[in-house]
Amino acid sequence: MAEEVKKTPRPVDPNSAKYKLGKIASDAYVDAIEAKKQGKPVVWISSNFPVEIPETLGLATVYPENQAAGIAARGAGQRMCEVAEADGYSNDICAYARISLAYAKLRECPEQEVAMPDALLCCNNICNCMIKWYENLALDLNIPLIMLDIPFNPDYDPTPEIVEYVGAQFWDAVHQLEDIFNIKWDDEKFKEVTGFSCTASRAWLDATSEACHIPSPFNGFDLLNHMAVMVTARGKAEAGEAMNVLLKEYKENHATGKSTFREEEKYRIMFEGIACWPYLRVTSRGLRDRGINMVTTIYADAFGFDYNSFDEMIAAYCSVPNSINLEKSRDKRIKLCKANHVEGLLIHNNRSCKLWSGFMAEMGRQVGAECGIPVAHFDGDQADPRNFSEAQYNTRVEGLMEIMEANK
Secondary structure, three states: OOOOOOOOOOOOOOOOHHHHHHHHHHHHHHHHHHHHHOOOOEEEEOOOOOOHHHHHHOOEEEOHHHHHHHHHHOOOHHHHHHHHHHOOOOOOOOHHHHHHHHHHHHOOOOOOOOOOOOEEEEEOOOOOHHHHHHHHHHHHHOOOEEEEOOOOEOOOOOOHHHHHHHHHHHHHHHHHHHHHHOOOOOHHHHHHHHHHHHHHHHHHHHHHHHHHOOOOOOOOHHHHHHHHHHHHOOOOHHHHHHHHHHHHHHHHHHHHOOOOOOOOOOEEEEEEOOOOHHHHHHHHHHHHOOOEEEEEOHHHHOOOOOOOOHHHHHHHHOOOHHHEOHHHHHHHHHHHHHHOOOOEEEEEEEOOOHHHHOOHHHHHHHHHHHHOOOEEEEEEOOOOHHHOOHHHHHHHHHHHHHHHHHHO
16 A cells, blocks of 8 residues: 655644634643643633633633543544543543543643643533533532523523523622632723623624625634634634634635635535534545535534623523524524525534434424425534444435435
């Protein structure tokens, strides 16, 4: 067999959005490690906890979900999951949780090192597994856990009672952190942080909506990498600056007929669910090589929090994908499909994320019927490579492509 020729990676322009966003994402880990060395407090925080709280208080943050995704993408997901499983954790629970609990035990993983926490910030608008995951971290590490209970909303929009309930917890969390770390809240800093967060969110949502053009000015898998900044740093000025650069680049790509999707765009799909990080390249190539561009995903847009008041901010955190009812979830996806001229829906039945995947059969049926598009499902996992089959994935994508071609 001929020896594979390794390509020299192309240098990245330091003025490009890719460089700026990549640096912000990597700096988040470095900054937390440096803060720890200097004796400053570090918190581990769930991805949809209000970032406005730790950012205003000047706390260094680590996002275990992002760390777990990075570890999985670099090939160490199974190794870390097996460490947790050896301690009695079922391989049926979230792989992010297993990786995080393993890291808390080992306190090292060369694929993605992070600073150890002095406190934990958690909310359950993502899933209820998050509660037990963070409770166990708090027990194992003997550190405080601050919990925001954001209830599932059976109504279409958050009620005033829910907003009041969660808003009161917001300030209670602030006061707890003030007491734990002997720090003070600054209203002016809070105003600045909310401005940065909204600036980044608006630019991000505008950038993702550039997929309305045919062909799309970007490869949708770019969004899965760039969204890390929206998780970890949207309350920082540099996040908004970088997102505006990204928006500018996508607009220029459309104006000049360019795209980061390197093949001819023959078909346009929505990708449903969290990425298969251990197989990101495989899943991306499986689409790209067939001329299929993933132009939109609700997973990316979920981290754009745009608001004009405190109550609107709280309502936004009460409206993330896993805390809203089927009807609103469906309508959000239908809107994305129609706005971006989607021709097919590819659904990741994610073994790790049962709350997200549990109603996907019905969700896919309703979205497909309303938009008049074919729907295909494949089995996988966001971080555990043992739950994905490349052969099955390619078979499902091939079937989806054949129906889209017939529809043309």
